[in-house]
């Protein structure tokens with residue numbers, strides 16, 4: 001594992017996965033996501049693990065999908081690489097998965113935190129779907145999960161303007177379970193995980209599945225729709241311009257083409 005670390009017994013029955021690309025603010029490249037998928041699969045099969053905490057570091061949970069890796073891609077490249085099949089596997093994790101978020105949770109980082117079952121945030125956490133600023137849109141569930149979590153008006157504003165919300169707003173809007181000081185956000189997430197780990201692991205897995213079923217009845221259709229539109233944007237000049245501008249550290253000039 002190059003871009004994550006895994007501690008299967010961080011606390012009794014609680015595993016901890018840390019995203020570990022600190023210089024890139026834990027930008028989610030294909031390798032990192034593949035490692036995360038494999039780690040979750042292994043922990044799901046490990047009888048000594050009952051709940052899993054996923055975290056980044058104080059500055060960033062994750063600042064999104066890796067823009068540098070995507071910048072030169074065409075719509076067909078994106079379709080062929082099919083990065084979201086990895087996300088589909090992650091979503092299938094049976095054991096309760098808690099995100100411990102500090103700092104940036106943006107784009108794919110916000111989407112990854114929402115793919116978890118609960119979020120414990122530090123007071124410094126910021127959530128956002130800023131893809132619109134680089135000429136694309138959320139592609140890993142943002143338009144669907146954010147809308148369900150915080151409602152259409154707020155989600156629409158975040159997705160169309162790219163504005164970030166604070167941890168306090170995220171808690172008020174129902175996106176996160178709890179906001180705590182940055183010094184204790186991981187401890188609090190592990191505490192929550194430990195409480196769940198004291199329950200019957202079979203009951204908690206089936207209960208998680210049932211809660212998700214109510215929440216996701218039509219989610220797959222929405223995700224499919226979102227994915228097609230996300231890929232389609234890689235046929236636009238604005239995607240190339242938006243991502244190149246980010247890499248070159250300049251403001252983008254969008255032309256609507």
Ligand code: CAA
Pocket residue numbers: 023024025027028063064065066067068069104106107108109111130131134137138139140142
């Ligand atoms: N992809 C690749 N590299 C990234 C990155 C990303 N998403 N986010 C940050 N980085 C890199 C920066 O390029 C920079 O690298 P260099 O030092 O080599 O230049 C390093 O991480 C530190 O970042 P900054 O210098 O930009 O730090 P900052 O504190 O000035 O700004 C930030 C922080 C506001 C988070 C800014 O980095 C930023 O806007 N990042 C991009 C956020 C974004 O647009 N995310 C959405 C990605 S698209 C997506 O996720 C699609 C999807 O739905 C799947």
